[in-house]
Every structure is written in structure tokens, then in C-alpha cells.
Amino acid sequence: MPLTDHEYDFFISYSNADTDLVSSIVESLENDYKAKCWFQEKDSKAEFIDEIMSGIENSKVFILFISEHSANSYFVLNEINHATEWRCQNEDYKIIPIIIDKTKQDVADAAYKRVRFYLGRLNILNANTFDSIDSLILKIFEQAEIDLPDRSLHKSLYHSSESENARLCAQNEILRNFSSEFFTKYTTPDSYILDIGCASGENIILRLEGIAYTALLGLDIDEKQVECATNRFGDNKNTFLKCDVMSPELDDILEDYMERNDIIGFDVIHISAVLLHLDDPLDLLRRLRRYLKKTGVLFIQDEDDGANIVYPNSKFFNRAFEIWADSEESGDRFCGRKIPSYLSAAGYKYCNLAKCGVSNTALSKDQHSALWDIYFNYHLWLAVEENMFRNPNKTAKLLNDYIAEYDTYKKAYDNGEIFIQLGFMFFLARK
Numbered sequence: 155m156p157l158t159d160h161e162y163d164f165f166i167s168y169s170n171a172d173t174d175l176v177s178s179i180v181e182s183l184e185n186d187y188k189a190k191c192w193f194q195e196k197d198s199k200a201e202f203i204d205e206i207m208s209g210i211e212n213s214k215v216f217i218l219f220i221s222e223h224s225a226n227s228y229f230v231l232n233e234i235n236h237a238t239e240w241r242c243q244n245e246d247y248k249i250i251p252i253i254i255d256k257t258k259q260d261v262a263d264a265a266y267k268r269v270r271f272y273l274g275r276l277n278i279l280n281a282n283t284f285d286s287i288d289s290l291i292l293k294i295f296e297q298a299e300i301d302l303p304d305r306s307l308h309k310s311l312y313h314s315s316e317s318e319n320a321r322l323c324a325q326n327e328i329l330r331n332f333s334s335e336f337f338t339k340y341t342t343p344d345s346y347i348l349d350i351g352c353a354s355g356e357n358i359i360l361r362l363e364g365i366a367y368t369a370l371l372g373l374d375i376d377e378k379q380v381e382c383a384t385n386r387f388g389d390n391k392n393t394f395l396k397c398d399v400m401s402p403e404l405d406d407i408l409e410d411y412m413e414r415n416d417i418i419g420f421d422v423i424h425i426s427a428v429l430l431h432l433d434d435p436l437d438l439l440r441r442l443r444r445y446l447k448k449t450g451v452l453f454i455q456d457e458d459d460g461a462n463i464v465y466p467n468s469k470f471f472n473r474a475f476e477i478w479a480d481s482e483e484s485g486d487r488f489c490g491r492k493i494p495s496y497l498s499a500a501g502y503k504y505c506n507l508a509k510c511g512v513s514n515t516a517l518s519k520d521q522h523s524a525l526w527d528i529y530f531n532y533h534l535w536l537a538v539e540e541n542m543f544r545n546p547n548k549t550a551k552l553l554n555d556y557i558a559e560y561d562t563y564k565k566a567y568d569n570g571e572i573f574i575q576l577g578f579m580f581f582l583a584r585k
């Protein structure tokens with residue numbers, strides 16, 4: 155997705171002597187951030203001068219990679235000259251100089267005399283002060299005053315890797331342990347179970363593993379997920395259907411299912427990590443009450459950032475929670491505390507917060523690491539497709555600061571020096 159209606163997002167000015175480093179940054183800009191870069195090996199090709207000028211004029215931002223080589227390349231100096239002139243006529247045009255020499259710290263260095271002549275007054279970044287290409291790129295976006303684009307960064311890498319699958323399994327394990335006693339206690343061999351927002355079925359099937367029940371109906375608005383659930387777990391006993399549970403089709407589907415199975419309601423209704431994503435959770439709970447048997451139990455698992463606890467406390471973890479709170483994808487981060495009021499308003503009885511808080515104590519090594527990844531692995535934010543932050547500029551800065559300290563805190567966590575409790579909540583209620 156191009157960032158602007160310009161032909162290019164970034165014009166890359168550099169010396170061929172620095173190709174390796176610059177290429178790796180450009181590759182990430184293009185592949186991970188979907189930016190369009192004007193980037194060519196061109197120093198010796200004078201015949202491309204018209205193209206170079208047009209590249210500069212058709213880009214939104216001119217990025218200059220400063221090294222001793224580029225500061226003394228006449229092609230680069232000509233590009234800088236053209237970019238600065240272009241900026242005089244176009245006040246939105248941005249120039250971002252970045253020092254990449256490992257041995258030189260700022261533009262005052264004698265080697266950069268010519269560059270300083272043009273750019274001395276601009277804010278100059280030093281690539282050596284960033285601990286990763288990602289954090290440098292986040293800074294470039296911030297300097298360019300461009301909202302971070304489609305955050306598909308690392309999506310393919312992160313989600314397709316074997317370690318990612320292992321991570322998800324470990325996370326599911328942790329959350330299953332959190333509520334398994336209630337599934338064991340309230341599910342009987344005669345039980346009909348309704349799972350609202352079942353996604354790929356993984357969560358509910360794992361929770362029901364080893365437990366006898368008669369039938370499961372899973373509903374989700376996402377057709378692909380329902381297809382996946384059906385392919386993986388669908389059979390005579392387990393049915394997965396596409397349904398927008400906020401629409402009237404919920405009643406049609408449930409009535410039809412109950413009639414076909416000759417039941418008057420469900421023994422267990424399970425809603426995990428769904429209410430926080432809905433505009434009107436109360437409306438759903440009201441409507442579902444009709445379908446819960448008198449003897450049945452409603453299970454709700456949700457989250458509340460107010461119940462997150464970290465020790466030793468630090469700005470680092472607070473930043474993570476702030477970033478989550480700004481992500482539209484992550485729903486109402488304070489939904490947990492509202493659930494008793496919703497349940498009461500919807501007419502349920504005996505509402506009980508049966509469990510609160512999942513901590514990193516007494517976990518296996520894999521689970522310990524997976525618990526961190528539930529909220530604190532920064533790739534999660536970068537990986538969520540079209541993850542719209544409500545305040546992109548502010549959050550990009552938070553993210554930048556977060557990434558800068560990431561390795562230190564991750565190491566301390568891995569060494570067992572940090573206690574974390576995540577605010578998962580598990581409620582039970584009756585009709």
C-alpha cells in the first residue's frame with residue numbers, strides 16, 4: 155500500500171559502497187512496511203540524471219544515508235542539492251538524513267563537511283543508536299510524519315513459523331488450565347454446549363478434551379474460521395456455523411438447531427474473548443439467556459487491563475498496556491469489570507468471578523515464554539493486519555520506546571526476575 159499518492163514514498167540516496175546495509179533497510183521498508191522506494195545502483199550512471207530528479211520529485215521523503223563515502227560522492231551531493239531545492243518549493247517535502255558510519259557519531263565530523271553544507275540544520279538520525287532496523291524504521295516514519303502503514307510486518311514470518319505454532323499451543327494450554335476445573339465440573343455426558351465466537355474451534359475443543367458431552371455448536375461471524383473449524387473438528391457431534399451473533403440470524407440458527415436436536419436449551423454457553431469486541435455485549439447476553447437451560451451455566455472468559463500486575467513495576471510494561479489500549483483490534487481492554495453489571499442487567503443470577511489472573515508462576519519453560527508472548531512481544535502489534543491505532547503518531551512513539559528497552563526486560567523475564575499477572579477473568583452465571 156503506497157503511503158501517499160506520490161509515485162514513491164521514499165527516495166533513497168546513498169553511496170554504492172554502503173549497498174549492503176542500505177539494501178537491508180530498503181528491503182524491510184518495502185517488504186515489511188509496504189513502502190515504495192526509489193532505490194537504484196546509480197552512482198556511475200550519469201545518463202540517469204533525469205530519472206533521479208524525477209525520482210526525487212515524485213517521492214514524499216528523501217532519505218539520505220550518510221557515510222564518508224556518500225558525503226564525498228558527487229552524485230549523492232547532487233541529489234541532496236536537488237532535494238533541498240525541491241523542498242524550498244514544496245514545504246511538505248521531508249528530508250531525513252541518517253548517519254550510518256559506525257565510527258562517526260554526528261554530522262559535525264570533518265568527513266561530512268559537504269553534507270553539512272546542505273543539511274546541517276536538519277534533525278539528523280544516527281542509525282547506530284537504534285538497536286534494530288525495525289526501530290530505525292519506526293523513527294523514519296515518525297520523522298516523516300507518516301502514519302505507520304499496513305502492519306503486516308513479520309506476519310508471514312511470525313505466524314507461519316514452527317515456534318509460533320508452539321507458542322499458540324502453549325498459550326492455549328495456559329488458558330485451558332485457567333478454566334479447566336469449571337468445564338470438568340459443569341459439563342456432563344448429556345450436555346449440549348454453545349460456543350459463541352468459536353473462531354477455528356481450537357479453544358473450545360481443547361477445553362472439552364477428555365470431557366464427555368453430547369454435542370457442541372460453535373458460531374462465528376468469520377466464514378473462513380468456521381470452515382477451518384468444520385474441517386478440523388466438525389462431525390456428528392461438533393457443528394460449526396457462520397453466524398453474526400448480533401443479528402437476528404442468531405435466533406433462527408439456535409431455534410433450528412434446538413428443534414433438530416429436540417432440546418429446550420443449552421447446558422453450557424461459553425463466550426471466550428468475544429464480549430470485549432462487541433459494541434453491545436449486553437444485548438447479546440440478554441438474547442442468549444433465552445437459550446440457556448434453567449439448570450445450565452454461562453461461562454464467560456474476558457480480560458481487564460486493570461487486573462494486570464507486574465513486579466518490579468516499570469514504565470516498560472505500562473507502555474505495552476497503553477499500546478494495546480490504543481489498538482482498535484484489541485477491543486475494550488476494561489471489559490472484565492463490566493461483566494457483572496451486564497449479567498445483572500440481562501437478568502442472570504449467581505454471577506461469580508470464579509477466577510481472575512493468569513500468572514507466570516508454576517509454568518513450564520514453554521508456557522513461561524508463551525505467557526510473555528500473549529501481550530509483550532512487540533511483533534504482535536506489527537503483525538496484526540490493518541491494526542488501526544487510534545493515535546498512530548503517539549503510539550508509534552510508545553512502540554519505539556518500547557522496542558528500545560525490549561531486550562533488557564525480556565532477558566530479565568527469562569531469568570525469572572519479573573512477576574506478571576495478566577488480567578484474564580472467568581465468570582460463571584446461571585439463568
Ligand SMILES: C[S@@+](CC[C@H](N)C(=O)[O-])C[C@H]1O[C@@H](n2cnc3c(N)ncnc32)[C@H](O)[C@@H]1O
Nearest residue numbers: 351353357374375376397398399400426427428
Ligand atoms: C478473540 S477471538 C476469540 C476466539 C475464541 N473464542 C477464543 O477464545 O480463542 C473473537 C472471535 O469472535 C468472533 N466474533 C466477533 N464478532 C462476532 C459476531 N458479531 N458474531 C460472531 N462472532 C463474532 C471473531 O470472528 C473471532 O473469531
